[in-house]
Amino acid sequence: MDELVGLLPPGRVLVDPDVLASYRHDEAEWAPYGTPAAVVRPRTAEEVQVVVRYCARHGVPVVPRGAGTGLSGGANAVAGCVVVALDGMRAIKEIDPLEKLAVVEPGVVNDDLRAACAEQGLWYPPDPASSPWSTIGGNVATNAGGVCCVKYGVTGDYVLGLQVVTGTGELVRLGRRTAKGVAGYDLTSLLVGSEGTLGVITEVTVRLRPRREPERTVAGYFPSVVAAGRAVEAVAAAGLTPSALELVDRQCLEAVDAWKNMGLSADADTVLLGRTDAPGAAGEAEADAMLACFTAAGATWSVRSSDQEEADALFAARRLAYPALERLGPVLTEDICVPVGRVAEMLGRVQDIGVRHDTRIANIAHAGDGNLHPMLLTAEGDEAARLRAQAAFDDIVREALELGGTVTGEHGVGLLKRDGLRAELDPAVLDLHRAVRDALDPHRILNPGKVFTTGKEST
Template structure:
């Protein structure tokens, strides 16, 4: 029996069978994504223990579902019935920070903000900063190629992963990538793992590139009457040749939800707030951003002179999703379109909301075209859920029609599989499946996610 064999290779405290705990680890934060009941939860502390778990699962033909903090929004960490959920949340060591080579070596359970704080002690900076950075882990960030607020200028997780240690689908513990600034020896297998959502290997260690600590940022804010007008301001900033260090959209629905939760007093004056930051010294870039806001029809725009006020605005942006969750189930979109088509995509999102009588709140990494429409439904309202799903499908179709993608940073998981098939087409999907079959020939690593396999409900 699998459980008995796991006890032969792991200390007892690594193995959890309590039903209440299993339920809490059975799914991520994605609404309406199916999940099953796992047979067991394992919480290893070392790479060797991960290898031992995978080998026992191979022996018994049991699926392994890797999981970080469970903050995902696409169902990528959802359990299959009878599977082993392998949680890396106890692998939390920051093994090395090298100020000379500007790199860090961490275990997958290290929380994003904890890594950033550790780097700051050395005058260094790890840029990828998803809204879940106080809770999400580096392993999960790598698995989904997470982005974040500052990624409009500094790139996403893939741009910072130098090397990985993984356990393969055949139970081998291997190292991929490098520590050097340059290297083209063989295929980029480390890069292939980034964004693979646990379907090609279980990550046990990550080596990431770091940057020098950057200059203080100037914050600008603008109020707009519509998301489309805010999108036109973002397009104008791009046209002016400016790449801000952050450019975020938050609409009135989000601001009101944050106010109701945290009493921050942010929703009184605007339907849409556009938040920008510049880390270019001198203030000229921030001034041009304010000018772009005004020309696009901002009812008010200014550079903040109060650091606490500026931080509060960005805190509201990060709090928007959990604040909306308090109102009812939230189905989260993650489409990305070419930046010059952001106003058109925002207009289409508004039309989808009207067409399907669905409340859609909007937050967005608007500077790089990554939009997060949040579809809100009352609890237990099946008809509202059906309408929201139809709006979700329309938004995916519109993004693809505009030359965009179904996911900018949340991953495919389960929710975006139909959209992925439309985006890639049969020939490219076959290439993906060939890679999956080569690296996981027995099909035990997170089956059913991303590119195929049955999903147990």
């Protein structure tokens, strides 16, 4: 490491064993990881370039990392690698109200960008549940979604341009700042969701929207997740486009209450939370129509919330569900996405899988776009329960594919979904992926072992 230390400013290269241990893995439960040889915390794109060129010369794996909030093992270290921790590159370089764009470094926290945009009457829509902690670079690497993506889309819909260090150490700019542009291949979109396997992101240019109207909230209690799933289908069938449609089961609300004492546990098996931000009379009509869908689908109680504080608390509980459950023991989190018309059926299958494998499964979901997050709960140190949960995890992936779904909606493939990717994509399509990777990372140093399970990418 002496050579690398000499190439960078003082303090950038960290080799203390305790520090290295804290950078070994992200939040994915039971995903394998190794111990890095070093952690580098660069402050500029040029410093990232130095690191990648050094690693290319010596054949050292490079693992890019944001805040480490990922749930698929995509940021997990491999033995002897250099972890490039980008959370120190946190400058918001520009917010342009006229062009409605922002230029940020990859370590900027999602909520910090949203707050800075709000000060200028602008809005950055992508809002993953981890938005108080996750970084824009990590959001781009996984093409993160969030609560409002049912209406406004995912991270990739807002990425105009990137600055990237390729696997050969080239520092390049991709994309544009203009509203339109079709010069050359869309390499920006290629990098979005590539999980650090095609380049290290050092700058992101994102599209912004004007600040939106205040939202109206509709809440419904349902006797089962399947009944709530039918309400989701009813909302879609009615031609409604809510700004959020989130499902939270009782297990999640009770876990949040036990942790934060918010008093939100409902007298229901499942809660469905809908929102509309349509302006004026259109918003009133959409909220009424959503309420009617809830009632017709079997809600035991449903209401349009007139208390904004209470409504915000319900959505805050939705965001806190995962960390609240994590306090109770290991949580293996799913991230399947199915067609909206199959949401109820998939939720029913998840329940059956839990019974079949004697595994407790809690449910949250971006239900409006079919993105389900079953969370498989186990007791600390219970090896038999871990094996049952992993078998249930595999069955959920398989049955999501049977219903025309995908193995990951927003968390990425990482390590946990590599077998699922192979099941979802044809061999010829996987070969196309590998050809692209060979072009941008011919030395195979960028995040090796992630995404793919066969061929040269195998761990």
